[in-house]
Amino acid sequence: MKIFYYTFGCKVNQYETDNLRQKLSGLGYKTTQDMADADIFVINTCTVTAQSDHKCRQLLHKIKKLSPDAVTVLTGCFPQAFRQQAEQMTECDIITGSSKQDIPALIGEYLKDRRRIVRIKDHEKGEAFQAMSNQPSGLKTRAFVKIQDGCDQYCTYCIIPFARGHIRSKPLGDIRDEIAALAQGGYKEIVLTGINLCCYGKDLGDGTRLIDAVETVCSTDGIQRVRLSSMEPEMISDEDIARMGRLEKLCAQFHLSLQSGCDKTLRRMNRKYTCEEYRELCTKLRDTFSDCVITTDIMVGFAGETDEDFAQTIRFVKEIGFEKVHIFPYSVRKGTAAEKFGGQVSSEVKQRRVKELEAVCSQIRQEFLASNVGRTVNVLFEKEKADGWHRGYTKNYTPVKVKAQDAGSWRWQTKNVRITGVDGDSCTAEII
Ligand code: SF4
Structure with a gap:
């Protein structure tokens, strides 16, 4: 079948x-x-x-x-x-x-x-991480590996803790085995993922933390690059940053979930950081990693968000200069605390705010892409050149394409290229 x-x-x-x-x-x-x-x-x-x-x-x-x-x-x-x-x-x-x-x-x-x-089985306190590991498919350069599940944060807008249950983590030994098999199967890049990735290890009871998993993956022969998916800003310590800074394979691309650039809104969301703390974290990461790229998610039109609150978010986005932002309008999820909040924002206002923020973020993105022109960067090529371009990404996840001059595929290869321009959401480059 x-x-x-x-x-x-x-x-x-x-x-x-x-x-x-x-x-x-x-x-x-x-x-x-x-x-x-x-x-x-x-x-x-x-x-x-x-x-x-x-x-x-x-x-x-x-x-x-x-x-x-x-x-x-x-x-x-x-x-x-x-x-x-x-x-x-x-x-x-x-x-x-x-x-x-x-x-x-x-x-x-x-x-x-x-x-x-x-x-449908209910989630239970103390339930184990569902053992699973994926085998190499032989087709891709980059593998996503789930190492964590569940969330106990209960942000007021979020239904995920109800859907995913309590935090649980994949044992370090299982991660080591899976990554070794993926490296054997030809994968060059690993992206560690989870529902609340920074909570990795909290349930294991032996002091293991996310940074231990990252160091384990970085030490695997054959893996050239390691990335982290979305992270919660309040859970990244100075020690984590110092240890991450010593990992050559760790890509300096950090997706730090922001949601709002307004402290009052963050409190209503039950987010556990302030704009000031978020700002400090960005500075520390940019001081530690050269070519550091910071991306984020922003929710627009959360219950009670006023025009002034939204204007604060716009100002904060410009100040941080996020290289990429995923923007989405708030939608009420039944069963969450925010379902009962007053001050729900109309969909017209949400759409207007989404457009306004998109325009700001798109300009910052274009400026970032243009700032790469003239630089020499290392690219891991991923895609077959079906449309006449070899395509891949730099270590900090800047998309790069090079006009194909030959018949061969560059997939799985890393090459140094010089950035020559910008085309849409990608840098164009020539081989050197
Ligand atoms: S937004 Fe993220 S951290 Fe907050 S409850 Fe949802 S999954 Fe957890």
Whole structure:
């Protein structure tokens, strides 16, 4: 039987879908990229915004129209956080939550008598990290590796702690083994991911912390670059920065979740840092790492955000000069503390603020890309040159493309290039 996989949301979800695909392939199920050809659909959901839920419903409608008899599996954060709503989605034949490791058995069970299955397990305090490791696919240069799950922060807007449960971490030895296998399989770059990555190790009870995992991965032969996905600013200590600064393979690209550049809004969000602390962290990172790039997420139009609060965020964004910003409008998530907050902002105002912030961030981004012109940088090439360009990234994740002069592929190769210009969201370069 052929399975079409669709993954919404973050890289953790992507990693888990890849893991499921590998398990199901081992049981003889084939993967198809063609929806019309699929016997089974696996939809790994995200529920971070109302928009994610909406997109999931649209996909389900499309599937049922296209293949009414196909088996549809709904899994991930949406059914875990919103069980009742998920149960009402009668288009789905199998509904499960975070226990994605159960899906192969659930598909087998369903195929016996085609009786609908809804099986969502509650998260429990002290539950173990679901053991999983992905095998090299032989196709890519960069692998995302999930080393942490869950969050106990309860930011007032966020549904994720309900969907993902308490913090739990992958044991250091398992990380070492997985990275060694990925290096053997040809991967050059590793991105460590988690739901709240900086909480890595807190549950292990032996003092292990994220920096220990980073040092372990950096010490793996064959791996050239190591990146970290989103981090919480208040959890990065001076000692962490000093130890990170000694790791040659660690890429100086840090995604520090900001959400708002206004202290009053940060407090209402239950974020655990102030703008001043965030500013100090950026300075320390930029002092420690040359070519340091800082990126972030900003939520616009949180409940109670006034024009002046938003203006503070704009000023803060300009001051920090983020090299890239992911901007998204706040949407109320049922069951969170902020659902009951007064001062909800209208969608027109949110959209206006999103556009205003986008314009500011886009200008900073273009200035950053242009500031690279004339520099010599080292690029790890990733993509085949289907459109006539070799494409890759510098260590600080600046996209670079070089006009292809030969027939060969540069994928997996690192080369020094000179930046000659900017084209859209990429630097152009020539080989030296
Ligand atoms: S740190 Fe806050 S925003 Fe991030 S997953 Fe946890 S609760 Fe959500």
